[in-house]
Amino acid sequence: MTNPIKDxxxxxxxxxxxxNTTENHPVLSTYAKRGIAKGAKLIVxxxxxxPITKHATLWLxxxxxxxxxxxxxxxxxxxxxxxxxxxxxxxxxxxxxxxKKAVEPFTPEKVEEISGIPxxxxxxxARLYASAKAASxxxxxxxxxxxxxxDNVKSLANLAxxxxxxxxxxxxxxxxxGQNNVQGACDMGGLPNVYSGYxxxxxxxxxxxxxxxxxxxxxxxxxxxxxxxxxxxxxEGEFSAxxxxxxxxxxxxxxxxxxxxxxxxxxxxVVQDIFLTETAKLADVVLPSLCFAEKDGxxxxxERKVQRVRKAVDGPGEARTDWDILCGxxxxxxxxxAYENARQIFAEIGSVTPTYCGINYERIDSDGLFWPCxxxxxxxxxxxxxxxxxxxxxxxxxxxxxxxxxMPDDDYPLYLTTGxxxxxxxxxxxxxKSEGLNAQSPECFVEISQEDADRLGVAQxxxxxxxxxxxxxxxxxxxxxxxxxxxxxxxxxxxxxxVNLLTNSALDPIAxxxxxxxxxxxxxxxx
Amino acid sequence: MTRQDTLRIxxxxxxxxxxxxxxxxxxxxxxxxxSLCHLARATPTGVCGVCVVELAERPGELVRxxxxxxxxxxxxxxxxxxxxxxxxxxxxxxxxxxxxxxxxRGADSQDWTSFQMAVQASDGADDLCPxxxxxxxxxxxxxxxxxxxxxxxxxxxxxxxxNPFIFRDYARCIQCGRCxxxxxxxxxxxxxxxxxxxxxxxxxxxxxxxxxxxxxxFCGECIQACPVGALVEKGxxxxxxxxxxxxxxxxxxxxxxxxxxxxxxxxxxVVKVTGVEEVGPNYGSLCVKGRFGFHFVSHPDRLTxxxxxxxxxxxxxxxxxxxDLVAKRLGELKETKGPDKLGVLTSxxxxxxxxxxxxxxxxxxxxxxxxxHCARL
Ligand code: SF4
Ligand code: SF4
Ligand code: FES
Numbered sequence: 001m002t003n004p005i006k007d008x009x010x011x012x013x014x015x016x017x018x019x020n021t022t023e024n025h026p027v028l029s030t031y032a033k034r035g036i037a038k039g040a041k042l043i044v045x046x047x048x049x050x051p052i053t054k055h056a057t058l059w060l061x062x063x064x065x066x067x068x069x070x071x072x073x074x075x076x077x078x079x080x081x082x083x084x085x086x087x088x089x090x091x092x093x094x095x096x097x098x099x100k101k102a103v104e105p106f107t108p109e110k111v112e113e114i115s116g117i118p119x120x121x122x123x124x125x126a127r128l129y130a131s132a133k134a135a136s137x138x139x140x141x142x143x144x145x146x147x148x149x150x151d152n153v154k155s156l157a158n159l160a161x162x163x164x165x166x167x168x169x170x171x172x173x174x175x176x177x178g179q180n181n182v183q184g185a186c187d188m189g190g191l192p193n194v195y196s197g198y199x200x201x202x203x204x205x206x207x208x209x210x211x212x213x214x215x216x217x218x219x220x221x222x223x224x225x226x227x228x229x230x231x232x233x234x235x236e237g238e239f240s241a242x243x244x245x246x247x248x249x250x251x252x253x254x255x256x257x258x259x260x261x262x263x264x265x266x267x268x269x270v271v272q273d274i275f276l277t278e279t280a281k282l283a284d285v286v287l288p289s290l291c292f293a294e295k296d297g298x299x300x301x302x303e304r305k306v307q308r309v310r311k312a313v314d315g316p317g318e319a320r321t322d323w324d325i326l327c328g329x330x331x332x333x334x335x336x337x338a339y340e341n342a343r344q345i346f347a348e349i350g351s352v353t354p355t356y357c358g359i360n361y362e363r364i365d366s367d368g369l370f371w372p373c374x375x376x377x378x379x380x381x382x383x384x385x386x387x388x389x390x391x392x393x394x395x396x397x398x399x400x401x402x403x404x405x406x407m408p409d410d411d412y413p414l415y416l417t418t419g420x421x422x423x424x425x426x427x428x429x430x431x432x433k434s435e436g437l438n439a440q441s442p443e444c445f446v447e448i449s450q451e452d453a454d455r456l457g458v459a460q461x462x463x464x465x466x467x468x469x470x471x472x473x474x475x476x477x478x479x480x481x482x483x484x485x486x487x488x489x490x491x492x493x494x495x496x497x498x499v500n501l502l503t504n505s506a507l508d509p510i511a512x513x514x515x516x517x518x519x520x521x522x523x524x525x526x527x
Numbered sequence: 528m529t530r531q532d533t534l535r536i537x538x539x540x541x542x543x544x545x546x547x548x549x550x551x552x553x554x555x556x557x558x559x560x561x562s563l564c565h566l567a568r569a570t571p572t573g574v575c576g577v578c579v580v581e582l583a584e585r586p587g588e589l590v591r592x593x594x595x596x597x598x599x600x601x602x603x604x605x606x607x608x609x610x611x612x613x614x615x616x617x618x619x620x621x622x623x624x625x626x627x628x629x630x631x632r633g634a635d636s637q638d639w640t641s642f643q644m645a646v647q648a649s650d651g652a653d654d655l656c657p658x659x660x661x662x663x664x665x666x667x668x669x670x671x672x673x674x675x676x677x678x679x680x681x682x683x684x685x686x687x688x689x690n691p692f693i694f695r696d697y698a699r700c701i702q703c704g705r706c707x708x709x710x711x712x713x714x715x716x717x718x719x720x721x722x723x724x725x726x727x728x729x730x731x732x733x734x735x736x737x738x739x740x741x742x743x744x745f746c747g748e749c750i751q752a753c754p755v756g757a758l759v760e761k762g763x764x765x766x767x768x769x770x771x772x773x774x775x776x777x778x779x780x781x782x783x784x785x786x787x788x789x790x791x792x793x794x795x796x797v798v799k800v801t802g803v804e805e806v807g808p809n810y811g812s813l814c815v816k817g818r819f820g821f822h823f824v825s826h827p828d829r830l831t832x833x834x835x836x837x838x839x840x841x842x843x844x845x846x847x848x849x850x851d852l853v854a855k856r857l858g859e860l861k862e863t864k865g866p867d868k869l870g871v872l873t874s875x876x877x878x879x880x881x882x883x884x885x886x887x888x889x890x891x892x893x894x895x896x897x898x899x900h901c902a903r904l
């Protein structure tokens with residue numbers, strides 16, 4: 001997030017899109033709801049009637065995968081009516097002329113045609129967003145998990161910059177991270193192109209620094225493969241060994257049948273986890289690790305706040321920390337790696353990571369610190385881009401609309417989108433161990449509109465088979481008004497009825513994120 | 528600091544900020560004015576009357592510290608005889624209003640430890656309050672040496688345990704309204720309707736109908752807000768007593784909000800989770816996963832030993848054998864196929880330290896930049 005969580009309560013207008021905030025970031029949603037109770041206005045743009053729509057001034061329901069169109073449409077209205085923040089745009093951004101040209105075709109009528117959002121609602125939303133002193137945009141996977149995910153994100157940034165909402169209290173463009181330490185995994189260099197602190201692997205200086213710090217030579221300066229590239233490469237026989245730590249792609253990946261084939265094609269698979277997950281079952285070697293309650297360390301939350309994790313209990317059996325296991329393998333491979341504890345590793349992180357170098361365990365003992373924190377007397381940075389963008393001027397990107405990779409047709413006439421429910425988490429390996437959570441949310445289901453249900457002769461609770469070009473699952477129907485006619489929704493937590501057997505693995509060309517939020521399916525009442 | 532910004536409490540000068548109530552001012556200066564109905568971050572309601580204090584400028588007149596804005600002319604007495612007398616009366620009224628059988632009667636002749644021992648000895652009796660030892664009313668009763676002398680008749684108030692998470696015992700509700708505020712003002716779920724009082728005029732959460740009422744999302748904010756034993760975690764009710772546990776502060780391992788938690792530990796097991804109230808991002812709030820989703824930690828299905836594939840299944844192995852095998856196979860493949868045919872999938876679930884080591888392992892040991900995690904999924 002560019003802004004801290006507490007800022008959400010200070011926004012005059014909130015725009016929530018592609019985020020089922022109350023279910024997936026429940027405590028963050030309380031900031032939004034409290035702000036609204038005190039008079040803030042909420043615009044929700046979401047294809048589903050998610051719970052936060054109850055608090056919305058305006059709820060725009062777009063057809064799946066049409067986000068660039070409505071965002072461009074809003075900007076067109078804002079530009080045409082002169083509602084944008086002229087002094088901000090002049091002093092802090094470049095590229096307005098290109099943006100103007102790019103959004104020109106997106107008249108409210110044209111947007112209505114593409115996205116199904118009524119023209120007058122779009123205009124109203126544009127005016128409301130532009131009217132705010134500070135407007136905050138909150139988004140999540142509903143924006144990113146598309147073949148045009150990068151375009152979607154850039155479009156939201158365009159909109160926020162146009163109205164002068166980046167670098168102001170209560171504003172910002174705020175991605176909500178779905179998993180506890182996505183932010184930290186990225187910060188620490190768990191990405192193919194960067195070391196910790198986003199230092200590019202193909203930057204010669206960075207490479208030299210890391211070689212010196214690590215006491216090695218010959219670090220590769222060639223950016224590596226993303227997970228969404230490694231797996232297909234394995235299938236092609238171009239990739240041999242994968243070491244998976246605490247992830248369960250056999251439930252979370254798109255097009256699971258294909259993912260399974262890929263994992264099976266590997267010469268060697270190691271899985272390190274706390275449970276024997278669906279993925280671990282395919283491994284050659286499974287290594288037992290400790291969970292968050294059994295170890296020391298830090299997590300970085302979605303607002304870039306680095307907070308302590310502390311050991312509360314001893315782990316089961318012989319399970320060990322993930323870092324300790326990795327050190328064991330490294331040492332056996334001829335690169336001795338040994339640390340006394342997590343604190344010592346954190347000190348090393350600070351020494352090679354400028355954005356973290358001012359943070360240490362003493363400083364975050366009672367409350368965390370926001371990175372960038374560039375010295376031990378630096379107070380941390382809750383809000384990014386305050387006086388200027390970290391990279392100078394903000395650049396508007398001219399972006400056109402591209403439809404999703406797979407659209408409904410005669411054979412597969414319905415849109416499918418996926419997501420989560422409040423009571424379960426990701427692939428369920430953790431939450432499904434709590435009876436209470438299972439009692440609230442025991443099984444997979446498909447949300448379907450009354451109209452589609454009637455057409456298919458499906459009643460509440462009936463078993464329905466849902467098929468895409470890639471697979472088929474059978475789940476009970478929840479008939480109601482959550483989705484609109486023509487669109488169905490299935491949560492992805494359950495391995496037994498894994499919706500990712502159906503989803504499309506087509507990727508965003510830049511971020512390499514699969515289009516988990518849109519594919520085409522066919523429904524039938526199960527015999 | 529100007530003279531405007533100070534007032535006197537119990538004979539000493541203290542600073543306050545404009546807008547502070549007397550309760551805020553006292554808290555900031557580390558002074559303890561007892562309160563029951565006051566809930567941080569919510570509008571003061573002033574319904575309980577425990578926080579009364581006396582102003583020297585108006586002898587004999589009591590004001591509620593949680594409702595009274597601090598002003599520099601004030602000279603506050605927090606424990607004067609008339610304050611104490613009023614507090615005792617308020618506490619007594621609460622004790623007599625419900626089933627507050629926490630053995631405070633007769634407590635005046637005992638010290639705290641023997642009092643605690645006596646009650647522990649009788650623990651297991653299923654009518655000893657589950658909040659025993661973690662109850663603000665009980666603490667006040669002990670502090671001000673007040674005993675109740677009246678219990679409601681057996682069965683006068685209903686108990687409810689229809690949902691999987693929360694146990695409600697109306698016999699212990701003191702109608703402080705904190706649960707209502709927690710739900711409506713803090714979580715803004717509006718699942719507890721203050722006007723929905725039953726014939727005993729006790730606050731009635733709508734969660735009596737967990738399936739019909741879609742507004743309750745079992746965040747448990749009401750449990751954390753309840754100062755007494757009227758709303759308690761079903762999972763730890765009677766099975767875990769506060770004095771048997773230790774608490775460790777950590778960060779939630781579910782979503783990216785990163786709520787600060789207390790893990791309550793008994794016999795090397797996490798038995799309860801509460802929110803840390805002093806700091807962000809959550810200031811005590813949690814969601815249903817963070818508060819009630821901790822059972823996986825001690826679940827019997829946890830992996831306890833390395834496993835090596837054999838035929839269609841696995842056999843258990845020692846760490847040495849397993850790590851030797853991993854190192855050998857990775858080493859061979861690195862040699863024969865090349866470093867870029869190897870990769871590491873690190874995790875958005877593990878710590879920064881572990882992610883750092885994972886990328887260091889990929890880059891410095893395997894010599895490849897093929898390292899990624901599942902943020903994209
Ligand atoms: S249930 Fe607890 S928090 Fe709610 S009114 Fe009663 S005593 Fe207060
Ligand atoms: S308690 Fe809930 S909202 Fe807070 S971090 Fe955990 S999962 Fe997220
Ligand atoms: S705390 Fe002030 S009246 Fe209850």
